[in-house]
Amino acid sequence: MSHWLKQITVILTLSLTIAACTRVGLAYRNLDVIIPWTLSDYLDMNRQQKDWLNERLKEHLRWHCTTQLPGYLDWLNRLQTMIETNQITDSELQARTQEAKQAIAETAREITPSAIELLQGLDDKQVAEMNDAFAKDLRKRQEEYLKPPLEQQIKERSKRMEKRLNAWLGPLSPTQQQRVMAWSNALGDQNKEWIANRVHWQQQFSAAVAQRQSPQFPRQIETLLVDRESLWTPAYREAYANTEAQARALLVDLMAESTPFQRQRLLQKIEDMRKDFTDLKCLKAAQRG
Template sequence: MPRASIVVVVVLTLLLSACSTQLGYRFADTLIEWKLNDYVSLNNQQEQSVDQAITTLHQWHATSELPYYSKQLQQLREKIATETLTEADLVALYEELLIVWQRMLQGIEPYALDLLPQLSDQQVSELLANLREKQREEREELSDVEGSERVKQVRRRAEKNARNWLGQTTKLQERLINGWVVERFDTRELWLDYNERWLEEFAQTLERRQQQDQFQQELLELFYQPQHLRSDELVQHIEHNQQLTIALMYQLYESLTDRQRRRVISKLDGYIDDMNELAADFSTK
């Protein structure tokens, strides 16, 4: 999750990944359906059920979640504009993002419990085969990149994010970003290990999808309590990187020039306007 940029990147990465443009968000339901087709072939009845579920979730997110995101961004904007943001605000923001993610899972939960048991054995095999192939591709892609090149990739992304939000960076900001790159832990292999363990647990849960009570209990544990599948090393590295990233964001915030602050505020205003417009449009549907 971490990104080496200013405070707003956390919000926009974690809260607004589907809202990067109005056009992208408006057609998010269609894009999700297309992506789903890459993993499992559905019959006509299943396609209709999935289509209705995605449409309902999209409507809920636009009318309930986007106004909340807009409010949070507005508060963040005011703190940046008035230079009153604190490091404690960033910790609170991170914790709030976890709550937002839980709300997303709660929105998906009833549809997963309803639709997954409808899959045939053949569909489950197809779904798991495609998910495992995706995991294999990610593992292979990672193994093809040497450790030094991974660091360079992280640095390039960090610098690109910084330029996107700040424009031209100062020497101090470049040193701060480089320090973050050097000190952070590379967790990609550990995340892949965790994802593979999660997927195998998911596969076992799907085998019991006709046993309603057991299936529901196991699926919800995978949704809401997946931490037990993470290694101690991954947990420690996540905490380290989180603290490092919050410290970096606050340092970058403190280092903003007047011109950079105006740029950040302008970009935030654009996102706030987009979300308010989208929420208003969807509320009339």
């Protein structure tokens, strides 16, 4: 479940936003999960639970396609206009990020009742397996993101970001590469606060599931899934605000240094995404309706 939350966590950069939208497109094509919902990564569901979840996912998918995707297309139009008019500014990026947050929250709200019902039906063995999977996931992330020296963490973060940006802009210039490294340096030991906050959330989630028959359980899960920011540690809240600000500054500078080829490549990627969405049968049906 924490992996699911990570996937729908607020988009910090245009590249991550676009990547998230692409995942939604893949979810529709594969009828895999909706945003994506990967509880199965942490839970061994029985056949009855799997069948029930598949039916719920189909219902959520229809809702999402008919009510949410039209707004995604409008969002892509605003993003395209920003690029075409060279208005990649801090204020515009803040506006697009806030719109993305609202869309994510609306979808989270929609699927929360299904998550509550599924979690209430777990037996003790499944809950123990879920907690074991949480612990395994945490150890893996600590090994990857915290164990290396800080200097290596910064270099690896820069590499990951450059790889994402290359996919949407093409090869970065030396100046752009230096800017990405400066961005990663500015985040410092952000990995530490991110992992600590992840532990904090998992502990609260596990405690809630342990009392899943409690009358307070639905509200607790709604808070954990929809209002998760209210549960952040103070240190992570501060680190996250810095992360958002640094990401916006990075994108403003990268686009200011971008070449006509890079901007055209980015616009083509957006156009390809728009086509993926508009080609979906459920969206066409909604538009006809």
